[in-house]
Amino acid sequence: MPEVRFTIRWPDGKEERCYSPSTAIRRFVAAGETYPLxxxxxxxxxxxxxxxxxxxxxxxxxxxxxxxxxxxxEARGRPFLGCEGAEVVCLSLDE
Incomplete structure (x- = not known):
């Protein structure tokens, strides 16, 4: 089962590499898309x-x-929940 690493940018500008054990994550997030937190x-x-x-x-x-x-x-995103206009950008998805 192919793993997927996806890189996101949090509302504070910090980038983070995340892990999914399968390509199923691709049905929910896409590279280049910006999402409200x-x-x-x-x-x-x-x-x-x-x-x-x-x-x-x-x-x-x-x-x-x-x-x-x-x-x-979820823990990393929690502090931004009360911030107006907080968004997360999915920068990449790599197998």
Whole structure:
């Protein structure tokens, strides 16, 4: 199952490389797109859950790395939730 690394830019301008255990994340985020923060967090949640589900379907167990990455993304995004106009940019998706 191909992994995907995706690079995002947070509202504070910092860039971060993120991990998905499957290409399922591509259905939820796209390189070059800008998302309102809450929308991005929902997309990350849906995409990483779908990726973990694909791992579970193939191997019989959920992907703890995907859930850990989701928890890290949500924790990193939480401080920006009250900021007007906060956006996340998906810079790239690489297999």
């Amino acid at each position: 809450a929308d991005f967090l929902e997309r990350a949640r849906d995409g990483l859950t779908a990726a973990s589900d694909r791992v579970a379907a193939k191997y019989g167990f959920a992907c703890t790395a995907a859930m850990a990455e989701l928890a890290r993304i």
